[in-house]
Amino acid sequence: MNKKISFFFSIIFIAVIISHAFAENESRDNLYRNDEYQFRIKFPVGWKIKEGDGKRIVKKAVDTKNLSSLIISAAKLPGNIDIKDFSQKELDEFLRDSIEEIKSKYSDVKIIEQGIRYLDNKKAAYLKYSFSYKTLDKTINLVTVQYTTLYKGKYYSIGGGAPVPIFNAQEGIINKSIASFVFEVHHDVESLSKNELITYRDDTYKFFFQYPKTWTAVPSTHKGTRIKIVNEYGSGDADCGVNVQFDASLKNVTPKDVIATISNPQILQKAMRTAIPDATIVKSGRTYLSNQEAFYAITKFTFRSFDVEVPMKMIQMQTAKSGYVYTFSCRTSSERFDEMIPIFQLISAGFVIKP
Known part of the structure; x- marks a missing residue:
């Protein structure tokens, strides 16, 4: 049973990273950023x-x-x-x-x-x-x-x-x-502080998700992704998403079981590299998602499209309840990741699994 659980969760991590890596390509050709004037x-x-x-x-x-x-x-x-x-x-x-x-x-x-x-x-x-x-x-x-x-x-x-x-x-x-x-001043922090939020409700998969109004929901290329949002009103360089999978055989899997079966980053990284050759887990461990135990991993990889190569970083948090496996993930370019991680953490707090 533990092997099945471990394999199942590895597959979800791979699916999520693929859906991000090969999502709509926002061309970064001739992108110029000025740090002094933001x-x-x-x-x-x-x-x-x-x-x-x-x-x-x-x-x-x-x-x-x-x-x-x-x-x-x-x-x-x-x-x-x-x-x-x-x-x-x-x-x-x-x-x-x-x-x-x-x-x-x-x-x-x-x-x-x-x-x-x-x-x-x-x-x-x-x-x-x-x-x-x-x-x-x-x-x-x-x-x-x-x-x-x-x-x-x-x-x-x-x-x-x-x-x-x-x-x-x-x-x-x-x-x-x-x-x-x-x-590049964080409108989303201002939006959160003013409680200016948009609420997405998913009765089928039993969760709701609140996010800043400065982020926009966009179509996703992966069927398991229930919602995907992009910063700067849909034209930014960061996105977050919620992926949900259901398996009746996992109805009795607790969040603690999740952590126990996928807490080996070497095994997870090996599975990821079957799809993304340079995927590297740089940090992982225990955390909380929707006030219940969860596993997280920060992964770096390279986004490639035609002659464009962009170093990326992604944070994924995963937990389970009543057979539903919830994966919350956010990504941006490697150079922006440290700057955006506090925003990602605030947004993840808006994800709530229904009782």
């Missing part, structure tokens, strides 16, 4: 990322073939100024100031569109304008879209432009990149 962005694929070469410019991406570029500027400000605290009058003034700043740089600026829009769900001054840029003996007529905001004592501006004849073709690429801009 943001990330996916620059257009194929564009060359370069260092900033002007005042406040921290990074830029260039499409040399089409003379197009996307530039990010940032600066620290005195105090803790934040656009969310602005009145409508102050927002209007901020927009006017943004226009005046552009006009001070270029003499023939024409404003095409203007208004208050959003950058990563934060209000921002939005401008679309044309102007002439002169370099050596050439004059290039350009169109640019630009978003400027103030967040937690910092100034951010992101703009992308292209020559007038091809701007319409490039605009979608530029806007997609701007839409990927994310402030």
Whole structure:
């Protein structure tokens, strides 16, 4: 019986890690992260990322073939100024100031569109304008879209432009990149602290799961995964999921039996490597899930898709009750794992098995 239990739980661990490893591939090509100003962005694929070469410019991406570029500027400000605290009058003034700043740089600026829009769900001054840029003996007529905001004592501006004849073709690429801009401040912690939660109830498998509203439920590729959530409103770089399996022969298996049969990390790692060759358990032991005894394992492995390779880390927690085997897991890139583990722990506390 113990061998059967051990084999059963090993299979579930493998299934969960496969479902994560080969889940929807979020392309990390041209992903840029800035730790000083706490943001990330996916620059257009194929564009060359370069260092900033002007005042406040921290990074830029260039499409040399089409003379197009996307530039990010940032600066620290005195105090803790934040656009969310602005009145409508102050927002209007901020927009006017943004226009005046552009006009001070270029003499023939024409404003095409203007208004208050959003950058990563934060209000921002939005401008679309044309102007002439002169370099050596050439004059290039350009169109640019630009978003400027103030967040937690910092100034951010992101703009992308292209020559007038091809701007319409490039605009979608530029806007997609701007839409990927994310402030890497943990909105999910704020959401949890404010009790802003979404509740998923599963009467079939007898559990419910509460998670921050800043995470979004997405489809899963594994039939045993009852719910999978992704941070940053579904466009982030971390996900968590709940996998449930049922076996009538395991109805009398207690959480303590689970720990006793799968607590050997060498055996579990060997089983995992039949599917993920470089899967390595770096830490394991006893823990609690839904206030009952559980086993956990932290595994590192490499996500591979075409020519993309991303080192990953995953934490899995497993327990059982009345024949149901529950596996709660979260993963992200290896470089972000230590930063995200407190968030994963908080989210796991929202998983509750019904009596």
